[in-house]
Amino acid sequence: MPGPAIWFLLLGGALCSLGAMAGVTFERRRLQFLMRDQAARNAELARRLTDSERVLEEVQADNKELSNFLVVLPDVVRRLNSQMAQRNIPPLLAGTLEQIFEPSQILIYLIKGDSELVLAHQKGLPEGKNSGRVLRFGEGRIGLAARHQTAMSRDDVHSESLSHRVSPETQDPSGFIAELIAPMVHEGRTLGVVCVGGVSHHHRDEKKMIKLVADLGALGLNNNHLFRQLEQTANVDSLTSLHTKRSLNLRLGDLTHKAEKSHMPLSVIIFDIDHFKRFNDTYGHLAGDVILKRVAALFRAHLRSDDIPARYGGEEFVVVLPGTTKEEGVMIAEKIRKAVEEHAFPVPGAAAGLSGVVTISGGVASHMIDGNDSNEILRAADQALYLAKEKGRNRIVAFKTRYLSDEEGEMEAAV
Secondary structure: OOOHHHHHHHHHHHHHHHHHHHHHHHHHHHHHHHHHHHHHHHHHHHHHHHHHHHHHHHHHHHHHHHHHHHHHHHHHHHHHOOOOOHHHHHHHHHHHHHHHHOEEEEEEEEEEOOOEEEEEEEEOOOOOOOOOOEEEOOOHHHHHHHHHOOOEOHHHHOOHHHHHHOOOOOOOOOOOOOOEEEEEEEOOEEEEEEEEEEEOOOOOOHHHHHHHHHHHHHHHHHHHHHHHHHHHHHHEOOOOOOEOHHHHHHHHHHHHHHHHHHOOOEEEEEEEEOOHHHHHHHHOHHHHHHHHHHHHHHHHHHOOOOOEEEEEEOOEEEEEEEOOOHHHHHHHHHHHHHHHHHOOEEOOOOOOOOEEOOOEEEEEEEEOOOEOOHHHHHHHHHHHHHHHHHOOOOOEEEEOOHHHOOOOOOEEEOO
């Protein structure tokens, strides 16, 4: 029978085996925990990597969109800075919006008066239903954007707070589903509104993008207004508000070219105020200016809307009559001559109720009959005017070539 020492050894060995087994189990559990923790970390890293790849794709897409946007803008800016007619600005803005957002609907409004918007360009609305539609500031979402000068995104235009501010009886144009709206504002004044609906290509910063397009539109409209003001200053005589000599020559050159192509008549009258220098010397230049303005007003009152009156220099005036024969031109000139003769012009220093008599002389010439270009026509009319003065003034003379005239000169009096 084993002794106590043996049993002690056996018990110690068993305890050691049990301790070793417990250590192995603990280590196995620890390793399992570490593996699960690592797996969780790997999953998190994989998720973050996926998110990073998605963010990278979004950034790349945004960069591509931004690049495309930046490619579009320089040409738009260049064209808006040119001498573009106002009617061409809305189509240009619409084309830009199409390239950026690919919308199914586009509305572009321009200011009318102080608080109204008129539809200047549209895409995607029922044909004929909204052409020329006028909106008041504050009417519908578009009117609100104009009044408050605030751009709106999809979330803005469909928000509950905005719906409470839009009067139920004043809605946006029929059939238009607004997604992006931006006012064209320059120096605190709303010049119009751009709107898109049915957007196919959404952008992260689409609200900023349409606002930038609207701002460019505002600059284009303002540039157009400034250019027209400068053109007005260059082409309109400051005293009489008639065309200047430069403007008249440009218009006459274009009109003679068109008349030649269309075989339509064109006539020119040159007027001169009789004895104007004597009047100036007697009553002064301020009184002479009054006479010039009154005579110019009589021209405008007795001419048609498409006739072009101009102050050609000093007391000389030229009137271009498109679509008018020489005979018709003579009748118009005579009507104006008679109106000036019968008008009561004020005379400085004269007794109350007294007025002076002012008369004019005129020469008439026609395109293709008396000249083939603007210079020849003006020269012929000027020669007719010279003969009118020789014959005693206060009369109209039509130019006639030497071989058609029975007179010794080149023209004969029409009246």
